[in-house]
Amino acid sequence: MRSLLAGFTIRGTSFLAAGTVAVLAGVMLGERDLISVGALLMALPLLAALAASRARYRLSCVRSITPPRVPAGQPARASLRLENISRLPTGLLLAEDTVPYALGTRPRYVLNGIERDGVRELSYPLRSDLRGKFAVGPLEIRIADAFGLVEVGRSFSSRTTFVVTPKVVALPRSVVAGSWMGHGDGTTRAAAAAGEDDVIPRAYRDGDELRRVHWRSTARYGELMVRREEQRWRNRVLLLLDTRSSAHSGTGPTSSFEFAVSAAASIGVHFAHEGLDGQLITDAGPVAAAGLFEDVLLDSLSVIKPSRCRDLGAGTAALRGGNSGIIVAIAGQLSAGVARQLAASRRDAGPAIALLLAVSTWSSPQAPGPSEAVSRNGRSAATGASNGERPPDPVSQQQAGLAGRPAGRAAETAAAAGILRAAGWRVISVDSSTQLAAAWQQLAAFPVAPEHLHSTSNAGGAG
Secondary structure (H helix, E strand, O other), X not given: OOOOOOOEOHHHHHHXXXXXXXXXXXXXXXXXXXXXXXXXXXXXXXXXXXXXXXXXXXXXXXXXXXXXEEEOOOOEEEEEEEEEXXXXXXXXXXXXXXXXXXXXXXXXXXXXXXXXXXXXXXXXXXXXXXOEEEEEOOEXXXXXXXXXXXXXXXEOOOOEEEEEEOOOXXXXXXXXXXXXXXXXXXXXXHHHHOOOOOOOOEEOOOOOOHHHXXXXXXXXXXXXXXXXXXOOOOOEEEEEEOOEHHXXXXXXXXXXXXXXXXXXXXXXXXXXXXXXXXXXXXXXEEOOOOOOHHHHHHHHHHHOOOEOOOXXXXXXXHHHHOOOOEEEEEEOOOOHHHHHHHHOOOOOOOOEEEEEEOHHHHOOOOOOOHHHHEXXXXXXXXXXXHOOOOOOOHHHHHHHHHHHHHHHHHHHHHHHHHHHHHOOOEEEXXXXXXXXXXXXXXXXXXXXXXXXXXXXXXXXXXX
């Protein structure tokens, strides 16, 4: 019965009910006029349903989202272009676009009708505080008759992808400068000290600048030779993101994992705007996708989730096996062994940056419950008091345990930072109250001379 009445509006259902009652009353009372009125009331919604279902309306829908990719918390706008490409004007139209719950409520529009070859432009805002990749659509159309008795639903098949990336923070440029980018004479000395052959002349190739021609070698070898003054890591960054669930703390958008994802997006975009190419690497290995570094990075980070890996083995192996580059690691809780593993991934004199998250500051300790009154040896506080022993204070025990865990994690983070610094890394520890831009600026306070880069690169390989 419900399926038979699915297309009828409240008005149409009322007409059917009134017509049915009128027909039954007319039969019982023997009133033909009342039967005729009832039959007319029943026929009107039925005829309207037949006309609406056989309507040959042909509509086209084009949806666009501007911009198609935004950081979390930033607004976007969806635009719909609904066109009547049939030869007949439409009746009353009820349009509703399908929008995921995270992006807001479903927009609904009432259109009095679209004339032949007519166009209607519709728009509505989109906004999400959660990163992700969402499918917007399809558009659902309900066609109503002129009397408002029947609504016939139709749906388009097109969907539009809307990407919400992690929050991207603008970072100061002072950190990436000078020898970090491979410029200047200091770079050449660093390459020579590290055993690189970049200062050895090579044969001229199409596209090389004439100012780099090494005339002495050209006269010696009898062919045009150029200087290789730039290190191999000049235009490349390797971005390692620690996604291990065991290495992070907190839940939701305020967790250390979400901070790490936002930091990776901000740093990657920062290097991309500086003209560097790069690759995203996680503890599960490199993220392989075609496209520009910035696009691949943001698309990947928009859907990345915590992993069940226990160490950074696959990620550090990718750092060692890939092309040389500026290494940037955003890591959660690191044990001494994992820190040595990460330190060993810096195989040459290239610069390396590490942001270590003090994950204990993202924790939210819970207050002890009534069950905490029972001590660990199975005796209650009352039992201890009856034996003449001083009953343990469950509140103080719980606070001591919660205080001990962050202290132990802080000491472990400090030890990991020391291991990385000994291997020539620039390390900064970040807690939940630290702004990413401020932490990035602090890295500029740790100048690393090219000679120091060479002396510590061997330590990183030995670690």
